[in-house]
């Protein structure tokens with residue numbers, strides 16, 4: 001596996017692969033790998049002739065009071081995981097390599113970026129769209145693989161790619177979970193033992209909502225109240241950021257579950273802000 005540090009090197013490497021008729025699958029990541037990242041890499045391995053994993057904690061998607069500086073990092077461990085999961089290149093640039101001091105260009109999908117996580121993280125998706133654009137341009141990737149834990153992210157990137165005719169196919173991979181149901185996340189390391197013990201209730205609450213839908217409930221207000229009541233007793237350490245039911249493609253909020261519907265939430269548990277989602281239908 002090649003370690004690539006500069007944009008120029010990455011672009012030249014991918015161009016040479018394309019010239020030989022090889023396809024490229026890209027896995028954009030911020031590192032501190034867990035089995036969720038490994039599943040993205042495994043998926044990419046089955047899609048492209050060559051796999052590029054990018055490892056870059058992207059400063060522009062963190063707000064001023066967020067955890068950019070303290071975001072967990074472990075380059076040596078990540079390098080070993082990427083190699084073990086078949087990456088051909090690990091792109092690990094310094095921030096200055098991707099953002100010139102006078103960088104002035106942003107890519108955004110405004111309407112879909114102000115709901116759900118975007119309501120409390122107003123610049124987040126602009127940073128994600130911009131860095132993913134840079135990665136797509138440098139790699140000319142045929143496929144880019146994202147996790148469904150960040151459902152909003154992959155929905156926004158699908159819209160960006162469609163609207164701007166990027167020649168890449170976005171592929172998403174189901175949420176990977178711990179045995180007790182907690183969605184795997186690099187931020188789970190922030191949880192204390194007591195917080196970790198309560199955190200699986202996030203998914204249990206969402207599954208409860210889906211069971212109510214399976215029994216015929218369609219009113220979102222009823223589903224929401226049921227989940228919040230359950231969390232109040234079983235997840236007392238959780239502070240709700242949001243809990244919505246949205247159209248899985250457009251992210252428009254829904255009042256009734258008639259067709260495809262996604263329940264998505266963010267809950268702060270101690271220092272960690274945990275997100276999760278479930279398709280209700």
Ligand code: PAF
Nearest residue numbers: 028029030058128131150
């Ligand atoms: O999901 C992530 O880890 C990041 O948002 C991404 C897609 C790598 C962009 O920095």
